[in-house]
Amino acid sequence: MKPILFRLADGSYIHSGHFMLFVGGLAAIVLIALEMRRTGERPEEVYPLLLLLMVSTLFGARILYCLDFHDQHGYDLLDVLQFWKGGLALHGGAILALVTYTLYTGWRRLDFWGTADLLTPPAALFVFFARIGCLLTGCCYGKQCDPDFPLALTFTNHSAIAPKNEALYPTQLAFAAAALLVFVVVWVRRRHERFGGEITLVGVSLFCLLAFVIEFFRADLRVLYEVGGITLSQNQVMNALVFLASIYLYIYRRRETVSRPD
Amino acid sequence: MDLNLLLYLFLFLLLLGLSFYSVIRKKIDENGRRDEPDLSTTETADPEEGIGDKGG
Numbered sequence: 001m002k003p004i005l006f007r008l009a010d011g012s013y014i015h016s017g018h019f020m021l022f023v024g025g026l027a028a029i030v031l032i033a034l035e036m037r038r039t040g041e042r043p044e045e046v047y048p049l050l051l052l053l054m055v056s057t058l059f060g061a062r063i064l065y066c067l068d069f070h071d072q073h074g075y076d077l078l079d080v081l082q083f084w085k086g087g088l089a090l091h092g093g094a095i096l097a098l099v100t101y102t103l104y105t106g107w108r109r110l111d112f113w114g115t116a117d118l119l120t121p122p123a124a125l126f127v128f129f130a131r132i133g134c135l136l137t138g139c140c141y142g143k144q145c146d147p148d149f150p151l152a153l154t155f156t157n158h159s160a161i162a163p164k165n166e167a168l169y170p171t172q173l174a175f176a177a178a179a180l181l182v183f184v185v186v187w188v189r190r191r192h193e194r195f196g197g198e199i200t201l202v203g204v205s206l207f208c209l210l211a212f213v214i215e216f217f218r219a220d221l222r223v224l225y226e227v228g229g230i231t232l233s234q235n236q237v238m239n240a241l242v243f244l245a246s247i248y249l250y251i252y253r254r255r256e257t258v259s260r261p262d
Numbered sequence: 263m264d265l266n267l268l269l270y271l272f273l274f275l276l277l278l279g280l281s282f283y284s285v286i287r288k289k290i291d292e293n294g295r296r297d298e299p300d301l302s303t304t305e306t307a308d309p310e311e312g313i314g315d316k317g318g
Contacts, residue, residue: 014265022269029276043284051277058270084266 001136003159018084020133025054027129028122041118049104049115056100057093058083064092068222068234087139090130091238113197113253120203121190124183127207131176138162142169143219161220169217178210195257197249205246208239215239 007013029050036043062083066075069087073079079086105112134140135153138160145152145167152167162168186203193199215236223234232240 008265012265014269018266018269022273025273026276029273029280033280042288043280044288047277047281047284051274051281054273054277084264084270 001138001155001157001160003137003157003161005136016136017088017133017139020129020136024126024129024133028126031122031125032118035118035121039114039118041115045108045110046115046118049101049108049110052100052104053097056096058088060096061088061090061093062086063096064089067092090127091235111196113200116197117190117193117199120200121183121186124179124186124203124207128176128179128183131172131179135170135172135176139220140172140175140218141220142171142217145169168219171214171218174214174217175211178207178214181210182207195253197253201246201250201253205243205250208243208246212236212239212243
């Protein structure tokens with residue numbers, strides 16, 4: 001599509017993927033600021049948390065990417081730190097962000113599930129923009145498909161990471177659509193929440209389920225596992241585990257709320 | 263400087279600014295509340311003791 005958004009006369013440029021992460025981050029901050037007025041969450045606790053989440057997401061995503069591609073590129077510590085220069089793996093970002101979130105909410109004695117419910121819709125919106133960035137960059141591309149497939153994507157830009165001039169499944173668009181669907185569901189649901197954590201658990205489980213299916217059509221898979229005769233990617237294994245954990249927690253918290261209605 | 267890094271720096275500084283702003287605003291609100299006189303415990307003047315009664 002368009003991996004380089006624009007290039008200045010001195011040769012410096014803005015990468016579409018990083019730009020869409022920037023737009024997604026900005027949209028998420030605005031949405032959280034608006035939602036805090038409604039929920040009454042304390043901004044003096046939430047903004048520092050967002051700052052830590054941003055840093056941990058970027059470094060987590062970069063660390064996992066460098067680990068996955070270490071054999072091919074031999075990344076050193078400086079490459080890992082320079083996250084703005086290379087690829088990111090969003091699952092790594094999610095893992096480190098979760099660790100940071102758990103430590104921070106424990107330290108500041110914040111409501112773990114209440115704050116997570118506040119952050120879930122903006123996080124879904126952020127993922128939507130991030131996946132549009134994948135589309136523009138040409139990463140996270142799909143397997144080859146029938147050229148007559150109506151949604152097939154063909155990358156022609158020489159800077160794109162995806163194979164050029166081949167009809168591919170539009171996995172980036174599918175991921176973006178999944179994130180947008182999750183955003184709409186949790187956004188509508190947030191005013192009818194029955195227990196703390198419902199929004200988070202619905203959003204996470206729905207996205208993991210959709211992402212698990214979409215990954216079957218993805219071609220740039222890195223680490224693969226053989227599970228019960230089926231080849232699953234690293235992301236699919238993570239999606240499956242998080243999906244099961246979310247369903248368990250949903251049932252557990254819902255039962256807990258029913259048994260203790262106060 | 264790398265333009266892509268500038269994008270992230272902008273977000274970082276925005277969040278840092280919002281964090282400081284919200285903490286300072288909270289402190290100002292708390293101090294303002296502490297400086298306000300507590301009207302519930304202030305002695306009220308006797309309504310029958312008018313200003314004019316003390317004159318002279």
